[in-house]
Amino acid sequence: MNEVLAQLRELRAGDLPTHGGRTLAYVYDSGLSEVDEIAAAAHALASSANGLDPTAFPSLLRMENDLVATAAGLLGGDAETVGTVTSGGTESCLLAVLAARDARPGLAAPGLVLAETAHAAFHKAAHLFGVRKVVVPVDPVTFRADPAAMAAAIDESTVLVVASAPSYAHGVVDPIPEIAAAAAARGVRMHVDGCIGAWVLPYLARLGADVPPFDFRVPGVTSISVDLHKYAYCAKGVSVLLHANAGLRRTHYFASADWPGYTMLNPTLQSTRSGGPLAAAWAVVRHLGDEGYLRLAEVTREAVARIRAGIEGINGLRVLGDPDSTLIAFTAAAPGFDLFTVADEMKVRGWYVQPQFAHGSSPLNLHLTVTAANHGSEAEFLADLTASVLAAKSAGPVTVDPDVAAFVAALDPETLTTEQFGDLLAAAGLTGGDGLPDRMAPINALLATAAEPLRERLLLEFLGALYTPGPH
């Protein structure tokens, strides 16, 4: 047993660090070691229990109701508010769309109105559930949804309007009251994607931050998603989808008695549901409590302010928009250096920052998800960022061979064969095997020249190459 675990530890040592604040995307670290211990112990206690049947495992039923009640209390819910614990933000968003679609079964082409900064989970929902997307451009300076344009996009077949609190890419809260009012005026549901922000924004507001209204206190908001595995600092695998009342939630439930086995009865996309993540979240939320989250929000807020001010002071960088929460996106204020190289240089110095490709009005930028664990090392982060920008400046811009760029620009992903994709991936340096090379800038620069459908296909083929077991 020890040998197996030693092997696992060795494997894990090759990952990005999930603690210590050096990985500024994907992971959320409270910086409190007992939080991990309690989560692990609670996970172990309940991982064999199955949420498939809450009457067989009433502990899971109780913990789910407790978590939903806590989330509803935090987000201005009332006695009518109900919810569902899901496996993550994407599942919460999928279920919000599914519930909205199935509440209007007569529609031939149900529509989803979303700001272009809405999370890709909604594109996935539209894809999976056959819902027509109506993507509305955001303000090109603030990156906030444009309420007039959102209102104008609503029509008779709109089943759901989506905005974010805040958006992942820029960390800004959309004007929820105006958008919700427009939706309500047309009798349409309005989902607030609070996956990344809804657990921390209420605490930031209590600390005096100027947080725009976004929760159930806003008339017209019918559902909110909030991920506990983000700023509730829970172990991965837990999100909550709240609905303003049970009638709104009802249409994402599923039952089937049409087979010889047990009547399948599912509130979520999963059927067997591990009790592990739920119990871990329940334990962490109770352990930290309201005061614990307030303290974590306080240090996170300080870290965000220091990092933001530091970035604004680095020659050549510019923060995008006016971030409302704990996320910061910054871009190059002038040509002459390459942001992908800055990310590579940060990697060399032990930090992971997340490149975001240009899209619509949003230029190529680097994203930071700041958590409580970043508090205390802001100066070190900023010194390394300054050095990384200098290194990128002296390296100069990464250029893609114009012939290669022209070749890539002319490719049609629809007509390429798997073999041609293989050649392209090899040419791009994306061959799978040991994963990614240390220097991503040349690959990212090439990917940036590819139109989005081609980039999607290339990366999917790459994913397939990654998920191919080698010889055993």
Ligand SMILES: *Cc1c(COP(=O)(O)O)cnc(C)c1O
């Ligand atoms: C993270 C996130 C999601 C998706 O959540 P997952 O847990 O990664 O599935 C959806 N919306 C927003 C705003 C997010 O930040």
